Each structure stands twice: as structure tokens, then as C-alpha cells.
Amino acid sequence: NDVNVNRIISVNAQNKNIETIIKEIFADYDVSFREHTVLVKTSEPINKMVQQQSRIVKGLLIDANTNDPIIGASVWIKNSTQGVITDVDGVFTITVSGISTVLAISYLGYESIEIEVGDKTDLGVIKISSSEESLEEVVVVGYGTQRKESVIGAISSINVDQLKVPTSKISNILAGRLAGVVSVTRSGEPGAGSEFYIRGISTFGENKNPLVLVDGIERSLDLVDPEDIESFSILKDVTATAVYGVRGANGVIIITTRKGQEGKPRINFRIERGLTGPTSMPKMVNSAEFAEMYNEASNSNYYTPDVIEKYRTHSDPDLYPNVNWIKSLYNDYAHNTRLNMNVSGGGSIARYYIAGSLYDEGSIFQTEQNNTYNSALNYSK
Structure with a gap:
């Protein structure tokens, strides 16, 4: 009933296909083709004023602390279902109408913000800050980060401050700090590390140790200085380690090291000294x-x-x-010294983190001494 079938229309059909002719006949209607059927329906009137006000708005979303682009953040028009996500450079473009549009921006681990667009077409640089409450609910997995409630595997995180104890090897620190982690020290020599297992041994052969990834690269756990660690996570069960295949059968440790932040150079220096000694020594006869x-x-x-x-x-x-062999072979005490120094900073183009450390571990044996040196350099653009 909405189509006037009695109207007389004249069309020039020379050198035109049938679809073009039909569209000219029903120029005031919406025409669609489905196999051998032509569907004709009335078209809604277009508000030319609204059409003129529709425009494309763009912007750049970055981290307020590091100035890194935020990739995959959600940008949508408030109280609507229209939205986009930021690209690999943190840039987004979205079509808006009117001058009262409000954009809502959110990303995992960051504070959500709202921006009034007004009559702008370029919002420039938009900075969002990380949310500490949200970060506590995020854990590191093999392919990025996830919220804790969305993770079905067994994943544990340890506070980095608990790793900053006067010892040369991180493997010696893990004992008793995480459920399911067993650490065994085979030697009391200065600088000796520990063997550790996550929920026991799941494979045969020589390689029975967990997989240790430092910034995505396999390394020895004892080569990492505790001062350089930003986050420390342990993936325990099959569900959490499945992405690593058979190499992750004995568990996976994921370590993220510290990065530089934009600003003036910050220099940190830390020195620790300690004494160790036996709780008791046997008294020998002469x-x-x-x-x-x-x-x-x-x-x-x-x-x-x-x-x-x-x-x-x-x-x-x-x-x-x-x-007196006790006096001849042993000292009463052993001295330990740890020195650590790091420099971080950078600008909008590049950021850096440079660190160096020395750990001098003595022994109650008079001839034993161990010096451990570590260095680290992180550079990001």
C-alpha cells in the first residue's frame, strides 16, 4: 500500500541493464534484489541537517606515565552501542553526530574516562592513568594479561619486595613463599643456587626444571637481579601452561623486568651488608x-x-x-655485601633503564669467596 502502483513513469532505457532501470523507476524507494525477486519499500526521509553535522572524530590514546600508545582500548559513544578500538599506534577514529556527543574510553588496568567532543574533529593526545585497584586483579599469562576472575588455571604472583633479601640467588628465596613450590639446596657453597620444583616433577630425563621466561626470553632464574624485577608470576597447572606445550610441563615462571619512565634521570643506589655464622660448632678434644x-x-x-x-x-x-682444625679451617663469621645502582629516565621519543649490581658473598671457610656481577639495560621507544 505504500507504493503507488498507478503512477506513470518515463525512463530512458537505452544501453542500460535491468537493475539500473528498476532503480530509476523506483528512485524514491529502497530497492533490493533477492534471486529473481525485486523488493521495494519506502525509504525514510533523511534529515539533511543531521547529515551535515555527522563528522569523523579522531584522537591518540597514550599512557599518562610512560607515554606508550594504548592498543585495543574501547572508545564508544556514551549511551549507545556505537564504538571502536584503538589501533597499534593508539589512534582511533569514530563518526559522531551533533555537538553534545560524549565519548567513553576504557581499558583493562586503567581508569575509565569520558570526553565531551563538542564541535571538534581532532581530540589530540588523550592520557589515561593506570588503576592500582584494577592492576591487583590482573595476572600475567603466556599471551598477555588477564583478570584474575577470568583465569581458570592455577597462577600465583609474589610481591617483588619479598624477593629483595640478602642472597645472591633468587632460587634460594622461593622456599616457603609460594604454595606448591619446593626448593632444595644441594650445597652450602657461597653463590650456590637451589633446585626448585612446581608441584613436583612431571617429566623424565635431564630437563626437570620449570620454564623461566624473562621478558619472553628463556633464561636462568639465578641470572636475574631482584632489583630489576617488576612482576613475578608462577603458572602451576596444565591449564595455565598449555600455551607452552611440553616445555611448560613442569610449570612456568614469568618475570617482567623494570622499564624506564619519561622524565628526568632518576638514580637509585642501594647497599646492604650482613653477617652470617653457624648457630653452633662442635667442641673438639685436643x-x-x-x-x-x-x-x-x-x-x-x-x-x-x-x-x-x-x-x-x-x-x-x-x-x-x-x-685445632675448627679454628684452622673456619672463620667465626662470614661477611656479605650487596651493591646495586640503577638509572632510569627518558623523553617522549625513548626511555631507558640501566642497572648494575655486585654481590660479594663470604664463607665461614677461610679460602672460599664468591663475587656475582649483574647488569641490565632496557630501552624502549
């Missing part, structure tokens, strides 16, 4: 006491009184020595 007890235990006179007297008086130390 040579004369040993000889007397040997004679008593064997019910003999193997050591004569003259020999025992020489042990006691040290009259012939070459043939009858009386050495």
Missing part, C-alpha cells in the same frame, strides 16, 4: 685428650705417658701435632 680416651676405650697403653705429654706440651709439633 691431641692429648684423644690419646688418653683411646687408651681407655681400647683398654691398652697404645699411647705412652711420654707421648701424651709431648702432645700436651707441644714440645715436638712436627711429630706430635696438636691442631
